Amino acid sequence: MEFSKFIAIGLGLGLLAFGNVSAQECCPTDSIYKHCNLQEVVITEKVSGDNALLKFYKSTKTSSTEDVLSRLAAVNLIRRGNYAMEPVIRGFSASQIGLTLDGIKIFGACTDHMDPPTSYVEPSNLKSIQLATSAGASKFGSNIGGSLNLQLAQAQLGTEKTVSGMFTSSYSLASQSTNNVLELNYGAKRFGIRFSGVYRKSGNYLANRQEVPFTQYQKLNFSVNSKYMLSDNSFLSLDVLADDGWNIGYAALPMDVSSAKARIYALSYKVFPKNKAFTYFETKVYGNNIIHSMDDTKRPLTPMHMDMPGWSDTYGAYTETAITLNSKNLLTIRTDGYTNLTRAEMTMYPQNSAPMFMLTWPDVRNTTIGLYLNNDYLLNKKFTINLNGRLDYSSSKITSEIGRTQLEVFNYKVDNARIKLLKNINGGTTYKSGNFHSSINIGYSERPSSTNELYGFYLFNAYDGYDYIGNPNIKDERSFNMELNAGYKTKFTDITVALFNNEIQNYTLGKYHPELSVMTIGANGVKVYEQIAHANLKGFEIGLSTVLLKNLQLISNARYTKGTDNDNNPLPLISPFKLTSSVRYAKSKFSLQAENIWATAQNKVSTMVNEKTTPAYTLFNLRGTYAFKVKQNKLELNAGVENLFDTYYQDHLDWGNIPRPGRNVMMGLSYVF
Amino acid sequence: MKNLTKYLVIAIIPFLFTSCEKSEESPNPTINKIKVGEAMITDANTKLQIWADADLNTGYNKLYLIALDATTNEPKSDATFAIKPMMTMTMTGGMTMTHSSPFEQADAAAKKNNLTPAAAVFTMPTSDSGFWKMEVTLNNNKKAIIPIKVEESKQSRLIMASTADKTNYIVALLPNPAYKIGANDFELQISRKIDANTYTPVNDFTVEMTPEMPDMGHGSPNNVNPTFVANGHYKGKVNFTMSGYWKVNLKIKDASGTTIGEDTFFKITF
Numbered sequence A: 001m002e003f004s005k006f007i008a009i010g011l012g013l014g015l016l017a018f019g020n021v022s023a024q025e026c027c028p029t030d031s032i033y034k035h036c037n038l039q040e041v042v043i044t045e046k047v048s049g050d051n052a053l054l055k056f057y058k059s060t061k062t063s064s065t066e067d068v069l070s071r072l073a074a075v076n077l078i079r080r081g082n083y084a085m086e087p088v089i090r091g092f093s094a095s096q097i098g099l100t101l102d103g104i105k106i107f108g109a110c111t112d113h114m115d116p117p118t119s120y121v122e123p124s125n126l127k128s129i130q131l132a133t134s135a136g137a138s139k140f141g142s143n144i145g146g147s148l149n150l151q152l153a154q155a156q157l158g159t160e161k162t163v164s165g166m167f168t169s170s171y172s173l174a175s176q177s178t179n180n181v182l183e184l185n186y187g188a189k190r191f192g193i194r195f196s197g198v199y200r201k202s203g204n205y206l207a208n209r210q211e212v213p214f215t216q217y218q219k220l221n222f223s224v225n226s227k228y229m230l231s232d233n234s235f236l237s238l239d240v241l242a243d244d245g246w247n248i249g250y251a252a253l254p255m256d257v258s259s260a261k262a263r264i265y266a267l268s269y270k271v272f273p274k275n276k277a278f279t280y281f282e283t284k285v286y287g288n289n290i291i292h293s294m295d296d297t298k299r300p301l302t303p304m305h306m307d308m309p310g311w312s313d314t315y316g317a318y319t320e321t322a323i324t325l326n327s328k329n330l331l332t333i334r335t336d337g338y339t340n341l342t343r344a345e346m347t348m349y350p351q352n353s354a355p356m357f358m359l360t361w362p363d364v365r366n367t368t369i370g371l372y373l374n375n376d377y378l379l380n381k382k383f384t385i386n387l388n389g390r391l392d393y394s395s396s397k398i399t400s401e402i403g404r405t406q407l408e409v410f411n412y413k414v415d416n417a418r419i420k421l422l423k424n425i426n427g428g429t430t431y432k433s434g435n436f437h438s439s440i441n442i443g444y445s446e447r448p449s450s451t452n453e454l455y456g457f458y459l460f461n462a463y464d465g466y467d468y469i470g471n472p473n474i475k476d477e478r479s480f481n482m483e484l485n486a487g488y489k490t491k492f493t494d495i496t497v498a499l500f501n502n503e504i505q506n507y508t509l510g511k512y513h514p515e516l517s518v519m520t521i522g523a524n525g526v527k528v529y530e531q532i533a534h535a536n537l538k539g540f541e542i543g544l545s546t547v548l549l550k551n552l553q554l555i556s557n558a559r560y561t562k563g564t565d566n567d568n569n570p571l572p573l574i575s576p577f578k579l580t581s582s583v584r585y586a587k588s589k590f591s592l593q594a595e596n597i598w599a600t601a602q603n604k605v606s607t608m609v610n611e612k613t614t615p616a617y618t619l620f621n622l623r624g625t626y627a628f629k630v631k632q633n634k635l636e637l638n639a640g641v642e643n644l645f646d647t648y649y650q651d652h653l654d655w656g657n658i659p660r661p662g663r664n665v666m667m668g669l670s671y672v673f
Numbered sequence B: 001m002k003n004l005t006k007y008l009v010i011a012i013i014p015f016l017f018t019s020c021e022k023s024e025e026s027p028n029p030t031i032n033k034i035k036v037g038e039a040m041i042t043d044a045n046t047k048l049q050i051w052a053d054a055d056l057n058t059g060y061n062k063l064y065l066i067a068l069d070a071t072t073n074e075p076k077s078d079a080t081f082a083i084k085p086m087m088t089m090t091m092t093g094g095m096t097m098t099h100s101s102p103f104e105q106a107d108a109a110a111k112k113n114n115l116t117p118a119a120a121v122f123t124m125p126t127s128d129s130g131f132w133k134m135e136v137t138l139n140n141n142k143k144a145i146i147p148i149k150v151e152e153s154k155q156s157r158l159i160m161a162s163t164a165d166k167t168n169y170i171v172a173l174l175p176n177p178a179y180k181i182g183a184n185d186f187e188l189q190i191s192r193k194i195d196a197n198t199y200t201p202v203n204d205f206t207v208e209m210t211p212e213m214p215d216m217g218h219g220s221p222n223n224v225n226p227t228f229v230a231n232g233h234y235k236g237k238v239n240f241t242m243s244g245y246w247k248v249n250l251k252i253k254d255a256s257g258t259t260i261g262e263d264t265f266f267k268i269t270f
């Protein structure tokens, strides 16, 4: 019912927009946004140099999406195994941030965050990364810590060659892993279809020349986009993505994953009206089904076999349009809604008695409808004022009797839906003069509480070794954000500095309850989610991209975040100061890239979650490509050495005492046709 | 979409009606019950029947008595009953002895649908050397002996405990056919044995309850200890955080604070 309601709203808005379409020329050239090219439209967002970075790293055909993400200055990754790392934006993670794929909401089916949606995108089907930290962060949903939207690659229409593509195969020695990618594009005049398929297989990697057990994985990823040009200014686009991972080791957790399946599909209609007022109009319906099965059968010291499957199904829709109110005013309207149902089970099999069963996620339905508005106002040639906000109506409800009665154990009354209005508002101004630009943004945001935080039932957290119980009575976390940006950009150099400060209220964390007995054998105790009055995350990022010599480019960034709680104690899982520097030499057929990653020690740790300090490390990576023509096509040789000096290290966001891979030599061959 | 909702509602309506019918006008008073014994009182032209919620088991059993006209099979609505469970045991050597068990007398005031409720706490199962029968007195004058069969309960539902002064107590757990993950009713009936044929309800005990899952070594939070309600009955709430095998440990104390029995518990698997 709730679902049908927001579909109706979405369609309603759609019709409204259609009503105003009249036959006029496209593209107001005097607008601050330029949308002339129908094929490749830049969405009205302040995406900084991130896509340059994306291009920079994507050029190495062996990288994974995570390799690319980790190079973004605002992004760090939580690592539990050698697979599906979880993004952290400026110290915010999980439900504090928004993760979407082409605006599609995806909720993991794993109670332990082993399957962030970013793991379903491979560089071969990734078009761009939209990272938003303050301005526009709430475009795809309520969050307090920023958002990452990964745009999927789309079919190319009217290509020079009707069929084009690429095949890459690479091999890494240290983990005996292969990565095989096939990309195909069929581009007729009005119709295009793009296929990408990836098969990756990895054994356990080596660190200090010793095998690190449970770091293996296998995965298959298929992504198909087909695009049909309905008229010279409108498109119909269908995306189908299937991602299957299996035999995935999670070295830092007590369980691995036997199977992780994701099916994601979306149908969208996009039009660039021949009307001066409307820049574009897009509507999309989507769905995704995630199944996740954890596995302990390969672990030697399991006291008792356990099955822990999880399911997450999401269906949603959104409609988005940008309206040029006048030559100085651009309004973006987005209405969206989704409904998500998650269930996770745990069954334990004792030797001589009946199986033991419970729901770790008690059939929780989350339904949210929201409205996002963004207005960019060009005050004069130098100043732009931006104001945006989102209002979400969010409901969470336990849909099954067993789910409801289970929570009686904690005297929780969950018969009624938990209904919240989530408010996000952000205002800012940008100043631009010559090569110099700067901006200031101030915002207030609220985020929905996660299923774990509300209804999680004895979820073991391997990080601190406690079982966690949800609390349906918690308030929603909220944050006051401030961000200052300044930059200098010439043809050869691009320097940016960002300063941010987030004052978080109702900061959610687990509080130890000694009177509760642990469910997980060997756990340290039981924690129930509670809130502290406030916490703070602040820090800075510096980015530099410059042409040093002809053919020689330097890309570098530095990042630092400091997190403190109510009593000025450090927050957990905060990355220390980190400096990433790459130089790239490219000349005709040949390119060489050398990279250094330097992280200082993290000694500010949270004793509340038994966090350990992490020593500093420095790493060197080297990658090279050589390309030559074979008839009309291109053959490219890739080679690289990661962790050149075989440093034995760990990043602060790595769980457990698991070392990162040692020296790793890889080779690859690509054929572009 | 609206249409879909409409059809769903229409589709659900018949189910609503059928479920109403079932619960409100039961044509047969003994529906969902099992007949566990029957006897004829020929001189009163009456058939006596004993019904129960399930097959009789060791432990606490709710019983329902009904008298039927032997010719028409119509219930006799004015019938009153008195029961007494008796066991006859054949000892080694051929000697026989009889004993009773704790029971709750048929309660005419609680008669519903011509069924008069009573209860019995069977202390042992029917076996080759011992069998149970129920003495039922109809309308204070006609007596019938109804043989009944008692099986060993699969779940543990009975604790025999004694004190240092050799006083014996019988602690019975009222059956709960639908244990669930969550909060469950937990009711005990405690009797003191006076002699082999006489038992009285105990009304001044305190009970402390701690459930645990022995296979995992954990307990559960927010349990409510059973407290006295009436007639030797103690009611509380037991919380199960998962399904499977639970051991519900009890610490039963008499009015002076002395613990009754050692290592007293019920095993519950669901």
Ligand SMILES: [Cu+2]
Binding pocket: A110, A111, A112, A113, A114, A257, A292, A293, A294
């Ligand atoms: Cu998992």
Ligand SMILES: [Cu+2]
Binding pocket: A356, A519, B213, B216, B218, B242
């Ligand atoms: Cu258990």
